[in-house]
Amino acid sequence: MALSAQDGINEAERAGLDKHGYLFGKKLTHSLSPFLHQVIYDHLNLHWSQLRLDSSDLQLFLDLVQHPSCFGASVTMPNKVAIIPYLDEMTDECRDVGACNTVFFKNRNGRRVLCGTNTDVIGIRDSFFYNVKDPALTYHDRPALVIGGGGAARSAIYALRKWMNVKEIYLVNRDASEVEAVIRDCASRGYGQDLLHISTAGQARNAAGPGAIVACVPDFVPQTAEEKLARQITEILLDKEHKGAMLEMCYNPTPFTALGMLAEKKGWDVILGTEALIWQGLEQDTYWTGNTIEGLPAEKVKAAIAANVAQRSQAKL
Template sequence: MPYKVTMLSAVDELTEEARMVGAINNIFLRRAEDGKTRYIGTNTDTSGIREAFLRNYSQLLAQSSERPALVIGGGGACRAAVYALSKWMGVSKIYMVNRVEMSTGLNAKLMFVSTIAEAAVLEAPALIVGTVPDITPKEKGEVLASDIVDVFLAKEEKGFVLEMCYHPNPRAYFFNRCEKMGWNVLFGTESMICLWTELPMHQFNLDEAKQALTNAIEMHVVH
């Protein structure tokens, strides 16, 4: 971050997820038949978003199926969120809120919400993914986007939120805002867990991994 899109040109090949999303967050190496090293770009945000929701809320699909979702932001993590929500979470459509209208290039039913009045009459989203850095809105477009999101958060029917921007502070302003308004909120670090082990899941201590990751980030923030 923030090079998830620009780094596409630095690799030799893309995985299917990276190609569909149009952004990468990791590069791994593969040996070609001629012995040369090939750099493969992939996007683990996609499966990370899926696993963060499903491993923490086992009955979530029953609530998200045929319901709208909301993605906030316009960068590489936003594209990954759109891909994950449309491919695996069964949502009916995806509301997009950002300071400027943007296109993901993905085959998903998207609706850019540009006014408070528009947000007020829309059905409440079952799932929300926040991808905006933890910075106080200042520009006109940023303030408007924040106000539109507040309209969605204030709706009577609540759902589940994944706050992807955990750096430099896992408990970002948006995380606290959602929690205060009655939403079930997950730290963005949840999307990182389970992606970096080859152990079978029944041998993987998920709680221990969560605590270790939380401790490491808290130390980084402090120091």
């Protein structure tokens, strides 16, 4: 039976919360988002919680967030792009990436204004900022590499281009048409300069080594010819003399991926995808709670996520 707006409101009221938010998307069972935010709210002594809304029904979502006790929502696939036309305001990050992962409210003339931002880009940026000791030696003024062709790849390009002082950005992906779409979209939004699709092993051998890598693909063994070629190109770039830092965005079902282990063996510093999850989540709560990042319990969140991941890993043994 489909969930109604009243069902959603009843769920929040049954929990006896002062305020509630939503995680709005599909296939949410294993998401760490509600857990992460609960650590923050408990630390701040807020009787708040984030409720899972496993749905792609935008009208249902829009009805639910109008409740006066709703503080906002995390938005995940497949709703990040679909929500855009319904927003009253967008931050630069939301507008430029073309995807919204965070809904929050402003009060204007007695009316609640529905606003959207994209904290995925902050999660990528801060994963490097908080884990790379010497950015100047590691990735400044060097090429970067983005592996993948979806929404996370666009967020990675935005973060690399806006904040990380990289030169050209290499794109490697199994699907050339996806890469063309990424380049076209980024160019139309003003941050598509110096994007280079590396599509052959020869191109990879002739390219200068990257300093920062963001891997935005699922953790699977390459099967098709296109997937095997993309992995071969990636390995050639990992084998370059300069060894920098790679953010492995995949963290489900585990952040310890085959590609991450491969990069580590080749001498790269690997940043787990849970780091991006943590920093984007902390950024979300600056919008919802009004705290600065410094006022939020980053170390407590990191410890809780690490313990949760370890517990999940043990459960699979």
